[in-house]
Amino acid sequence: MTAVPAPAQPPSVYRLSPAEEQRLSGFFAAGKLPPALEQAIGEYMTKKVGRDWHDPVILERLRRAIVAQKDDYWKPAGKRSLQYTKAYSVLGYLAYHFPVYFMQTEHLLAMLARDGLLKKHMTVIDAGTGPGVVPLAIADFWSRLDGATADVFSLERSEEHIEAFLALRDRFVPKGGRVSIKPPVKADITLPESARMPQQADLVIFSNVVNELGDRTPEQRADLVMRFADRLAPDGTLLIVEPAEEATSTQLRLLSLALKKKGLTIHSPCSYIRGTNCTPDRCWSFVTAPPIRPTAAMEILASGNEPFRYVNTDIKYSYVVLRKDRKTREDYRVPHGSRALRLSQIRKHAERRVNIIAAKMSENLGDRQNLMFRICDGTADIPVYAVIPSFHITPQNDLVVSAPYGAILRFEGVLVRHNPKHNAYNVLVSRNTAITKAA
Numbered sequence: 001m002t003a004v005p006a007p008a009q010p011p012s013v014y015r016l017s018p019a020e021e022q023r024l025s026g027f028f029a030a031g032k033l034p035p036a037l038e039q040a041i042g043e044y045m046t047k048k049v050g051r052d053w054h055d056p057v058i059l060e061r062l063r064r065a066i067v068a069q070k071d072d073y074w075k076p077a078g079k080r081s082l083q084y085t086k087a088y089s090v091l092g093y094l095a096y097h098f099p100v101y102f103m104q105t106e107h108l109l110a111m112l113a114r115d116g117l118l119k120k121h122m123t124v125i126d127a128g129t130g131p132g133v134v135p136l137a138i139a140d141f142w143s144r145l146d147g148a149t150a151d152v153f154s155l156e157r158s159e160e161h162i163e164a165f166l167a168l169r170d171r172f173v174p175k176g177g178r179v180s181i182k183p184p185v186k187a188d189i190t191l192p193e194s195a196r197m198p199q200q201a202d203l204v205i206f207s208n209v210v211n212e213l214g215d216r217t218p219e220q221r222a223d224l225v226m227r228f229a230d231r232l233a234p235d236g237t238l239l240i241v242e243p244a245e246e247a248t249s250t251q252l253r254l255l256s257l258a259l260k261k262k263g264l265t266i267h268s269p270c271s272y273i274r275g276t277n278c279t280p281d282r283c284w285s286f287v288t289a290p291p292i293r294p295t296a297a298m299e300i301l302a303s304g305n306e307p308f309r310y311v312n313t314d315i316k317y318s319y320v321v322l323r324k325d326r327k328t329r330e331d332y333r334v335p336h337g338s339r340a341l342r343l344s345q346i347r348k349h350a351e352r353r354v355n356i357i358a359a360k361m362s363e364n365l366g367d368r369q370n371l372m373f374r375i376c377d378g379t380a381d382i383p384v385y386a387v388i389p390s391f392h393i394t395p396q397n398d399l400v401v402s403a404p405y406g407a408i409l410r411f412e413g414v415l416v417r418h419n420p421k422h423n424a425y426n427v428l429v430s431r432n433t434a435i436t437k438a439a
């Protein structure tokens, strides 16, 4: 048999070498904010408040800032007062949110690298950069690569964040290194034309910022994002990341579809295996990654009452990757004539055993006894979950548990059940179900 040549890669694509993969695995296994960055954050906090940040008075103010920020976050978008105009709101952000978002960005960069979406040299724009979470993560990620370089530009409206960003950059990122982090531009991202930015970028990122844009419809948000997409290179990548919380996550799916209607292609995580458009108004889908190790600041803040309020280690996020060139992560399509049930037809099959082909679109949403995974084939107008009691897990069906987020699976012999309480459908996986990779 003659070997089929691998599809040609554009020469600019940066492929990870085995040595780089190994370095990344070591970093993710440790799950730890780089010590130099943790130290830089501590030094900045001390400089900013004019006293050692371990001082009990300072710790109390930090705790109050963290609690206020979290309370604000749970309010509806239009009712939040998040402006980051006060020093402590940014210090609270550094102590509580920064470590998780930094590590989350590293996971996302690894994903882009493995999807072949990084280039040997990249121009990046980060919109709503805060204290430079994404640019600093890029500098750290690139430090584990042997030959890649990047110029990173960013926009931010809060002066307090910009000050923190510059202080962390100067302490953490080597001058003259392979990543050049430009000083953030003070600008409103709803008026991108007024900001001095490169005309063409290889990667544009919105990380945890779209949900802060107030009461805008998905179409209005899409218009705003498209103004940034105008600056995207023809083979560039747009990455939008939002917290996994239900309302923001669901909004992200609506925004993704609005962007698709405006001409961008959803590269991932959605796979449209039936070639249809989806109806994402109830699509709550997010990724989880192993928790990070708590930083020293989190541990000290948690040494008083209600320690759980100050430790933030879980990584859960929703993302979408969009392209202009129609590139998608998966090109699998359900073959014509397949007997797998379209999930749009699931209503007609309640209490019947069926075969389906669908992507796994969540980690376990149930508990240890009863595991539950969101699944999607792009056709359903009602959420569908694969449910499996732990004692039914066998080597023949354990892919529903072990396959990564986004994997396309073939389920043979699942029982359809309506869940009236949640107006959803469950497909019950039993020890008689066989699950294989479809793609």
Ligand SMILES: C[S@@+](CC[C@H](N)C(=O)[O-])C[C@H]1O[C@@H](n2cnc3c(N)ncnc32)[C@H](O)[C@@H]1O
Pocket (backbone or CB within 6 Å): 083, 084, 098, 101, 127, 128, 129, 130, 131, 132, 133, 134, 155, 156, 157, 158, 161, 187, 188, 189, 190, 206, 207, 208, 209, 212, 213
């Ligand atoms: C939750 S923080 C996210 C920071 C960072 N991207 C991250 O992932 O950690 C949101 C940031 O977006 C900024 N932001 C919100 N609306 C903005 C706007 N209209 N123009 C510029 N920056 C904005 C806020 O000031 C804040 O720094």
